Amino acid sequence: MLKWPLVRSTSAHTEAGALAYKNLRDFIAKLEKEGELRRISAEVDPILEISEIADRANRAGGPALLFERPKGSKVPLLINMLGSERRMNLGLEVGDINEVAERIRGMIDFQSPQGIFEKIKMLPKLAELGSFFPKTVRSAPCKEVIHKDDFSLAQFPILKCWPQDAGRFITWPLVITRNPETTKRNVGVYRMQVYDDRTTGMHWQTQKHGAEHFRRARARNKDGRIEVAVAIGADPATCLAGILPIPPDLDEFMFAGFLRREPVEMVAGETVDLEVPANAEIVLEGYVKLNEKRTEGPFGDHTGFYSLEGEFPVFHITCITHRKDPVYLTTIVGPPPQEDYWMGHAVERIFLPVMKMQYPEIVDVSMPAEGIFHNLMIVAIRKSYPGHARKIMNAIWSLGQAMFTKVIVVVDHDVDVQNYREVVWKALCAIDPERDVQFNFGPADTLDHASRIQDFGSKMGVDATRKWPSEGFTRPWPDEIVMDAQTCDHVDAIWNSLGLPKYPRRPR
Ligand SMILES: Cc1cc2nc3c(=O)[nH]c(=O)nc-3n(C[C@H](O)[C@H](O)[C@H](O)COP(=O)(O)O)c2cc1C
Ligand SMILES: [Mn+2]
Numbered sequence: 001m002l003k004w005p006l007v008r009s010t011s012a013h014t015e016a017g018a019l020a021y022k023n024l025r026d027f028i029a030k031l032e033k034e035g036e037l038r039r040i041s042a043e044v045d046p047i048l049e050i051s052e053i054a055d056r057a058n059r060a061g062g063p064a065l066l067f068e069r070p071k072g073s074k075v076p077l078l079i080n081m082l083g084s085e086r087r088m089n090l091g092l093e094v095g096d097i098n099e100v101a102e103r104i105r106g107m108i109d110f111q112s113p114q115g116i117f118e119k120i121k122m123l124p125k126l127a128e129l130g131s132f133f134p135k136t137v138r139s140a141p142c143k144e145v146i147h148k149d150d151f152s153l154a155q156f157p158i159l160k161c162w163p164q165d166a167g168r169f170i171t172w173p174l175v176i177t178r179n180p181e182t183t184k185r186n187v188g189v190y191r192m193q194v195y196d197d198r199t200t201g202m203h204w205q206t207q208k209h210g211a212e213h214f215r216r217a218r219a220r221n222k223d224g225r226i227e228v229a230v231a232i233g234a235d236p237a238t239c240l241a242g243i244l245p246i247p248p249d250l251d252e253f254m255f256a257g258f259l260r261r262e263p264v265e266m267v268a269g270e271t272v273d274l275e276v277p278a279n280a281e282i283v284l285e286g287y288v289k290l291n292e293k294r295t296e297g298p299f300g301d302h303t304g305f306y307s308l309e310g311e312f313p314v315f316h317i318t319c320i321t322h323r324k325d326p327v328y329l330t331t332i333v334g335p336p337p338q339e340d341y342w343m344g345h346a347v348e349r350i351f352l353p354v355m356k357m358q359y360p361e362i363v364d365v366s367m368p369a370e371g372i373f374h375n376l377m378i379v380a381i382r383k384s385y386p387g388h389a390r391k392i393m394n395a396i397w398s399l400g401q402a403m404f405t406k407v408i409v410v411v412d413h414d415v416d417v418q419n420y421r422e423v424v425w426k427a428l429c430a431i432d433p434e435r436d437v438q439f440n441f442g443p444a445d446t447l448d449h450a451s452r453i454q455d456f457g458s459k460m461g462v463d464a465t466r467k468w469p470s471e472g473f474t475r476p477w478p479d480e481i482v483m484d485a486q487t488c489d490h491v492d493a494i495w496n497s498l499g500l501p502k503y504p505r506r507p508r
Contacts, residue, residue: 020093020235021091021235021236021260022235022279023141023235023279023280024078024235024236024239024281024329025327027090027236028064028066028078030090031087031090034086034090036063036087036090037065038062038063038066039066040069041069043069043070043071044067046070046071046072046158046159046160046168048161048163050077050157051159051160051161051162051332051334053065055332055338057080058337058338061084062080063080063087064079064080064081064083065078065080066327070157072154072157073156073157073328075327075328076157077159078327078328078330079329079332079339081239081329081331082239082342082343082346083331083338083342085342085345088345088346091236091240092240092259093260097345100346100350101349101353102353104351104353105353107129108353108357131257131263132254132255132258132261132263133254133257134251134253134257134263134266134275136265136266136267136268136275137265137266137267139267140265140279141278141279142231142277142282142321142322144323144324145324146319147319148318151317151320152198153194153284153317157328158170158328158330159330161300161333162299163300164300164306165300165306166193166296166297166299166309167193167195168193168194169191169192170192170194170200170230171191171330171333172232172233172329173231173242174232174234174239174241174242174280175187175188175189175190175204175228175229175230176230176275177209177210177213177227177274178227178274179212179213179216179249180226184248184250184251185251185275186252187251187252187253188208188209188242188243189242190202190204190205190210191203191299192230193296193299195294198317199317200314200315200317201312201313201314201315202288202314202315203296203297204312204313205447206443206446207401207403207443207446207455209248212248214288218291222291223291225288225290226287226288227272227285227286228272228274228286229269229272229274229275229276229283229286230284230285230315231276231277231280232280232328232329233280233326233327234264234280234281237256238264240343240346241253243340243343244347244350245347245351245400245401246400247400253266264277269285271319272286272287272318272319281322281323281326281327282320282322282326282328283321284315284317284320285319285321286316286319287318288313288314288316289313289316292313293311293312294311295310296309296310296312297309300332300333300334301333301447302334302336302372302373303372303449304335304336304372307446307447307449308449336369336370337370348365348367352364352365355399358395359395361381361383361384361388362379362380362381362392363382364380364417364418365379366418368420374401374404374406374448375405376406376407376409377396377408378409378411378417378420378423378427379396379408379411379417380411380414380415380416381410381411381412381413382413383465383466386468387471388465389463390461393410393461393463396408397440403443404444404448405459406444406445406448406457406459407459407460407461407462408460408461409423409464410461410462410463410464410465411423411427411465412430415427426464427464428464430465430466430467431463431464436462436464436467437460437463438460438461438462439458439460439461440458441456441457441458442456442459443455443456444456444457483506492505
């Protein structure tokens with residue numbers, strides 16, 4: 001029986017002064033130590049079976065799973081790595097995801113120094129920022145084995161996730177490209193359907209940065225190529241960075257450096273003029289032809305439905321490099337919630353301070369799992385002027401990937417948007433539907449199967465704030481029912497005499 005020789009890292013991860021995880025196996029060791037990982041030594045088929053097991057484990061709040069003997073491959077497979085709040089916190093080395101938000105807030109606060117002293121005080125922050133830039137190294141574990149001629153994707157246990165999937169899909173690739181105009185790097189997670197041993201699909205959706213690089217390169221020479229490198233499996237912050245909705249031309253690996261508080265080490269590709277994370281488990285190098293498309297999908301997607309076939313570019317592999325004993329990192333998407341819910345939740349929390357910087361009236365936002373991120377955003381605002389809720393809807397529809405949001409519900413600051421019962425209750429009480437619903441048009445998520453055309457559709461904003469006289473609402477607005485504190489205190493005092501179990505007060 002094949003037993004994967006896990007090299008346990010010597011670096012310590014203590015609560016204070018933690019070192020960044022160097023690589024995926026470093027994090028695997030941590031997960032194992034924390035009881036957050038189970039090894040499966042039985043042979044299991046990457047065709048559907050691993051998906052079914054991972055789905056069950058995820059729904060039961062189970063651990064990350066390391067399949068040591070995926071059928072047909074000598075490479076072990078890790079899934080469900082960040083599929084819980086605790087593992088996400090462990091991955092980002094925080095006790096609470098809001099600590100990352102706090103660090104970002106700290107950065108933002110230092111952005112506009114007033115006087116000379118403020119500027120001097122800012123220097124350490126700037127130095128800290130500078131210290132996150134990716135660092136180039138000469139030798140790298142991801143190059144322990146280099147295949148330039150004899151390579152095949154068949155060596156990896158790539159999943160077929162759901163019955164109607166068109167084939168096997170690489171689901172957690174860090175797809176690296178360079179903007180041909182500005183030469184800036186982009187990293188995005190775009191699934192890759194395996195067509196054969198050396199070709200895959202490249203499912204960068206229309207509005208994503210990889211697709212923009214493709215279009216810009218094509219505008220220069222429609223018969224040319226764009227170089228692409230793909231890293232699979234790295235330290236958790238680097239893996240997460242590939243999904244972050246940060247502005248174009250901002251390097252996701254720089255952001256990964258910020259998250260892990262240590263730069264990501266990069267090494268030159270063998271056959272492409274791109275750098276790849278030195279500590280990656282597996283690297284695929286190659287190119288996408290600018291005049292080639294091929295049918296991609298169907299694929300059981302994070303909407304909980306199959307995304308239909310579509311025409312997408314094709315990735316041709318020129319070289320595969322990997323560690324001596326690589327681990328294949330993957331994830332599945334499907335009926336919510338899945339592992340990607342925790343990723344989306346981290347994104348929501350991490351970027352809230354950035355939203356608040358631009359729109360300080362935003363108190364909190366939430367995206368329920370069943371809203372699969374782009375279908376529903378609930379926003380609480382401190383309303384200050386007539387039409388304020390409408391202004392925030394328009395702001396969100398113009399904010400990066402929040403452009404995809406199909407339904408935005410804006411509520412007053414005193415509604416807890418994390419409490420969906422409270423939102424349904426108060427938002428529905430606050431609307432006169434014909435008056436308070438606004439329709440808009442804009443870019444739609446490529447995965448939205450209900451929009452009238454792919455990538456373009458309508459949006460709905462619901463102004464569920466209290467209506468003001470200055471908005472033409474002249475009836476009185478009632479108060480919410482709240483028991484007075486004096487009565488509550490008195491009832492607390494006499495409670496023991498009632499002979500009832502301890503029923504708590506209604507939280508306020
Ligand atoms: C598991 C998973 C799979 C994803 N698959 C795709 C995909 O196939 N195509 C795509 O455009 N975005 C996909 N995404 C979302 C992108 O990774 C995300 O929008 C990211 O911000 C894109 O990077 P970019 O802004 O640099 O383009 C996926 C996200 C996750 C978590
Ligand atoms: Mn990007």
